[in-house]
Amino acid sequence: MLKHLFKLIWNKKKENFLLISEILISFMVIFAVFTLLVHNYRNYKIPRGFDYEQVWSVSLGELSGSKDKDSVMLMHKNLRNTLKSLPLIKDLTLSSSNVPFSNSMYRTTVSYKGKEAHTDIFHGEISYEEVLRVQLLSGRWFSEDDNAAAKRNIVINELTQERLFGSGAALGKIISMGGEDLKVIGVAKDFKDQGDFKAPTPAIFLRIDTSNIRDASTILIRVGAGADATFEGKVYKLIASTVKSSNLEIKHLSDLRKNKNKETTIPMMIFFIVAGFLIFNVALGIFGVLWYNINKRRGEIGLRRAIGATASSVSGQLVGEAMVLATFSLIIGSFFAIQFPLLNVFDLPASVYLTAQFLATVFIYLLVVVCAFYPGKQAAAIYPAVVLHEE
Amino acid sequence: MIQLKNIEKVYRTDTVETQALNNISLQVEKGEFLSIMGPSGCGKSTLLNLMGLLDAPSKGEVLIASQQTLQLNDRKLAHFRNSKIGFIFQSYHLINDLQVLDNVELPLLYRNSSAKERKILALEALEKVGLSNRVKHFPTQLSGGQKQRVAIARAIVGKPEIILADEPTGNLDSAMGNEIMNILLELNRVDGTTIVMVTHDPNMAQKTHRLLRLFDGSQVQ
Secondary structure: OHHHHHHHHHHOHHHHHHHHHHHHHHHHHHHHHHHHHHHHHHHHHOOOOOOOOOEEEEEOOOEOOOOOHHHHHHHHHHHHHHHHOOOOEEEEEEEOOOOOOOOOOOEEEEEEOOEEEEEEEEEEOOOHHHHHOOOEEEEOOOOHHHHHOOOEEEEEEHHHHHHHHOOOOOOOOEEEEOOEEEEEEEEEOOOOOOOOOOOOOOEEEEEOOOOOOOOOOEEEEEEOOOOOHHHHHHHHHHHHHHOOEOOOEEEEHHHHHHHHHHHHHHHHHHHHHHHHHHHHHHHHHHHHHHHHHHHHOHHHHHHHHHOOOOHHHHHHHHHHHHHHHHHHHHHHHHHHHOHHHHOOHHHOOHHHHHHHHHHHHHHHHHHHHHHHHHHHHHHHOOOHHHHOOOO | OEEEEEEEEEEEOOOOEEEEEEEEEEEEOOOOEEEEEOOOOOOHHHHHHHHOOOOOOOEEEEEEOOEEOOOOOHHHHHHHHHHHEEEEEOOOOOOOOOOHHHHHHHHHHOOOOOHHHHHHHHHHHHHHOOOHHHOOOOHHHOOHHHHHHHHHHHHHOOOOOEEEEEOOOOOOOHHHHHHHHHHHHHHHHHHOOEEEEEOOOHHHHHOOOEEEEEEOOEEOO
């Protein structure tokens, strides 16, 4: 029967050309939608590598007053002591402005024996680990002992380790950054700082220079439960009275995360809505064409019933024909879809494209079955005694 | 072979009730060639539909090969039609998108027969109607007479015991009509197939074993 259906559709390929094209276009759109979904879902499933809840980011802004190293260091020390005295502040760290979920970015290149990795670079104090609850996989975080070290120590994340050392150990190795040698003392989990839907990137962590007013421009504060707007106002006033800044700003990392996620979810929603309309139109098109075909083929359906087809086999045949049509489209569509992993378009893993291709194929078959189901039922209800005398 | 007992057929709509057949009792013997004649609208096709199990009577019984058919469900009816009955229609009802061979194979698709077996049987049926040289043609490339011969091949491919023909020569000129009639007579004579044929043509009816005349849904002869 399957061969019969293929023959029937193949012999009517000219009439079915538009429908095949319509299903093909839908497949490509659905493939794009699923690629996006699978890619974002996979990123979403990757552990974040830190904890953003109850963490505030204080941007110190443009500071006035003396900018010499000792004054800056003293100012930061005073600020730290003042804030630490507040009971709801559990811990805090000075940080470079590229705090998680911000739009700020520091990039650098590190190398080891000819292998290079382009990484994000995060600066923080010893307490940075505790404030963001960075998850270490091996080695250790920074400590006061590092102050006496001959070389600056560095913590790298898994991706940086993989790029520089492959599957080999990283601890104790000396890597190079802009001509400076750095000793790897720890490996942290990948750090997903650009939102839930963005893949983590290679990253390194360095001790911040608290005497550098440009580098140490932000404070990350971990607050306890009950830290409300009133407390935030109090913190703001306290900082404002300690530093002279024209644009002091406090943001919650949870809000920054939401905003960062919107950069992915809003375009995705727009894309889904547009794709949804397209799919709805295609579904109506398939439904309409099948309905029209049934009316055109009443005699044939009556004949099939007369020569031995049951009502369910007639209905099944109509659904089967629609699926064969979809198969023709999917064969062509799959040829195009497979080019994406082969040509490494958009630099996504091949498994993302293959999963999306599989899901899009299942979706198209389901769509076609749903659209063909009712016309199929109508065809099954055709009364052979009547239609065989119509022509 | 076919037994109709006190058959009545009434078509009802919301406002109108039409009596298509009224108290028809009929027996068609195995190997008999029966023709049915009567004016348009007298119930000939309705009677043929009842014999072909395409329709059910409002009253009465239909027995095919001694089997009561009224209680059969859709699946069993379909199987019964497929194995026991072959249909020939005035307007051929060939599928234009399929080649002659595929059209003839059609009834065998609803049986558990292999592709090879289907092809052998279809070629054999086409041989019988003299169209073995047209297997790859599409129906649109054939004349009316050839189309009807394909329809006959399709009707006999499953080796049914009964052939029901609804005005098989109605769309053909007399020469073509005679050709088709000769094929039907040959099938009846050589294979012993029971044939019931509706016709408007007295010359064709004359060639059959028995003639049944209908008028206003009733048997008049």
